[in-house]
Amino acid sequence: MTLRPKYKFWLETDDGYVFGEGSFEILRGIQDKGTLMASSQELHMSYRHAWGIVKQMEENLGQAVLVTYKGGKDGGGGADLTPLGTRLLHLYVAFTEAIDQALAGVELPGNSSLTLPRDPSSLAL
């Protein structure tokens, strides 16, 4: 049996939760696809739910992460990230990559792996 380290990471202000994995996926999808609708569809998330996550993020930041516009090449309008929205994407990547590297580099006390032997008496502590 193997133990795996797991984590959830997020950013918050004094006003509360701002940005976690869901927010990251939504904003990355907007950067990629150009609309909140396309981003939410790709994530199998309702438009309303994705919109709520963005609105809460902007409320707790006190600043916009999206700019929406009408028209565009398909005529249906779209959304771009503000500089703050792009910065949040970068921050999330920087922090989660740092965590991943840190977890991979942990020198485990008394045992070279996280695998639990069948005989617990052989765990050197």
Place this chain on the structure above:
Amino acid sequence: MTLRPKYKFWLETDDGYVFGEGSFEILRGIQDKGTLMASSQELHMSYRHAWGIVKQMEENLGQAVLVTYKGGKDGGGGADLTPLGTRLLHLYVAFTEAIDQALAGVELPGNSSLTLPRDPSSLAL
């Protein structure tokens, strides 16, 4: 307004959740106080709830993290950690300290701090 990085960390096996902050506090309390009752009281947690967390941990590990005994100096019995229980405490500390250090060491892209200026146009990305 300041953005703060936050995380939750836990260990799991293929059978599910094994060990997180609550488990850590319970097992550390047992190591310190000698009984699950004293540990749960210190955490303002019901004995039943603390017991449930320990039982789920042992079920998903397939191994015991506590040994209980009768009698002892106060006559009421008590609990000790097994070597596996002690090892889980050490693992949790090693991983969370590694994460804390990693987060503190992140070089933020385009800005030396996580403070959001009032004028978002001054965010250098």
